Amino acid sequence: MIFLRGTVDGDIESIYKNIHAQYIKKYYPGKEKEQWENHKRWYKFLIKSPSYALYTVTNKDEEFLGYVKFEIDEEFAIINIFLIEEMRGKNISSDIIRLSMEEFTFKNSKISVIFAYILEENTASIKAFKKVGFVFDSLEEYKGLEHMLFIKTLD
Incomplete structure (x- = not known):
């Protein structure tokens, strides 16, 4: 059983340890303390910002x-999902996406379209987003890499 709740400052360390720490060790060796401080500042900003909505999965x-x-821009939002390694491949991503979209759109009724940028090799994410009604639109550059853009228009 999975649960979803708004992300709070107390979740920042778990996000770092479970999602970002290995990346930091690999690409910023010897700078882990500095990167941890940057991570804390960034996530404190995200949690408080009206331009983002973060939900913790437990x-x-x-x-x-x-x-x-969710990154919010006027009438659309960009969704990103991050799961710990042990939760990948368990066919729960689509349930998490659906649940988070329900919560998000309930609180952000002006949103009419949600975008998902997915790397082509991430077949599990493609399948999960398609399962909840996202439709492939085009190939787009996103954060410096080519991604597949999937779109979900809200009713």
């Missing part, structure tokens, strides 16, 4: 399983 025991981020 189990019934409140163990961190991942998070979902």
Whole structure:
């Protein structure tokens, strides 16, 4: 069973340890403390910013399983989902996407379109987003890399 709740400052360390730490060790060796401080500042900003909505994914025991981020721009939003490695491949991503979109759109009724940028090799994400009604639109550059753009128009 999975649960979703708004991300709070207390989740920042779990996000770092479970999602970002390996990347930091690989690409910023010897700068882990500096990167941790940057991470804390960035996520504190995201949590408070009206331009973002973050949701933490947990189990019934409140163990961190991942998070979902929406970047808001006027009438559209960009969704990103991040799960800990142990939760990948368990066919729960589409449920998490659906649940987070329901919560997000309930609080942000002006949103009419949600975009998902997915790397072509991430077949699990492509399948999960298609399962909840996202449709492939085009190939787009996103954050410096070519991604497949999937779109979900809200009713």
